[in-house]
Amino acid sequence: MNHAREALRRLRGQNTVWTFLVLAVLVLVFSILRPNAFATVFEFRSIATESAILVLLAVGQTFVIVTAGIDLSVGSVLIFSGVVAVRTMNALDSGPHAGWGVIAAGTGAGLAAGLGWGALNGFLIAKAKVPPLIVTLGTLGMALGFGQILTHGIDIGNVPSALADTVGSGSVLGIPWLIVVAVLVVAAAASGLALTRFGRYTRAIGSNAEAAGRVGIRADRHLIKVYALSGLLAGLAGVLNLAHFSSTTLTSGTQDNLNAIAAVVLGGTSLFGGTGSVIGTVIGVFIPAVLESGFAILQVQSFWQTVAVGAVLVAAVYSDQLRRRRRQQA
């Protein structure tokens, strides 16, 4: 029984539990206020669908922040990857009925583009020792700039309908494809961070990079992998974004990086590195999404959502600080 009590105590000490309670309370309040509009399968499904792309960015961001880094470039990499994907597809077959081979090639190109930016981030951070904030601020500008150069700044909407109708807006067994992809990625990433050596090294490096180096962990190589993973997921998000909106959405996505970081922090991952959970991040994505949808249904100006999320974000980081300080005194 001692084990159970210890486990419970540890659980209560984790930020994720509190974040989950906040989400549960929000859902409960909106459901009571507007049971017919909010507490419906349709509404929940649309919240989940609209959040799926951000979930992918935020999952990659979780790994990065656990290493005590930051990736500001994800929103731009998403756009760039979408551009590369659609340009590849159009180069192979510019008609609206391009086949799956073409779509697969475009998807591969989009993923590779994301992976490339991520690996570049990782290389500059781990090998050139440029701080993550600066490296990813630089690639944020470069990826978006190249995306605009490749399109001359005009959105490409020529997305094969086979892609848009299935992955973009279709469902499988009643579940939208976007949600299916997001769930699979979350499941893989959550186990990866919690159960594997990769996840443990990620936390060890975020906790004490020098200690990790002394026991023979190659922190530089690992950091490159982590940023490459974040880039790859941003590339995947770019392809999904392209499929969902049937457009390269050049002008949107400027807030994506901050939304992803906010979700990670809300989800209980420490900005100082060392601890974090993918499930927490998913909860962190849903809090702003639920607020936005709830406010819309209550006909409260949706701008309140950004105010509320900003305040909760500061509170989340403050409580993490408090927890760390208490721990140091112990």
Add this chain to the structure above:
Amino acid sequence: MPEPLLEARGLVKTYGQVEALSGANFAVYPGEVVALVGDNGAGKSTLVKTLVGAVTPDGGQILLDGRPTSFGSPRDAQALGIETVYQDLALAADLDAAANLFLGREQLRGGLLGALGVLDKRAMRDRAVEAFAELGVQLGDIGAPVATLSGGQRQSVAIARSVAWASRVVFMDEPTAALGVVQRGRVLDLVRRVRDRGVSVVLISHNMPEVLSVADRVEVLRLGRRVARFEAAETSLEELVAAMTGAMDGAPPNEENEGDAA
């Protein structure tokens, strides 16, 4: 005396204009606690770094079991059973004690899960519990992040980690520097238990009473050379301090007639 387990002969290391080691000798015998003492700048940390593979000497020899050897990296030294407990602990504070014990040496599950890099957390936890119990380290909640442990407990985890992997020698750099009286005593007990298990301990310390209470032998470094070696039981605080500061330079150090350079 038996053959030294690990021995340094005439090690030289210069950093720019500064000669950190100018022909330093040092020896560790099997199953002993040997203290390495010296004033600041005497070359203690450089000597230790060369002996654990973190620094490559410019000249001189390192002998393991009487055979010349060289370490390209700390990993090489670790593979030969030589571990280090660093002054600043080098633990990952957010990970628990078991995770720290196995850091960089994780055990994976068998089969497909292992191929995917899935950790065998239970096996590592069980072995960690065993390792801590063997050394009498009491942690309470073994699943708690080491950041929540006391300074003494953290030091014990760091020592237990080194001992768990060291079959020959553990170097401990100021293991009690940041600790209170009670915790200091526990760590020193731990040092003795490590020796009693047959692993030699090299203790680097500024605290002379502590050195005299726990060490079997003392080797004194000054200005990059060994200037004296003592049996701890037959020496005094005054003698140690005199050797460290050079106050006994009038009396020639017994370095030349040791015969270990032959």
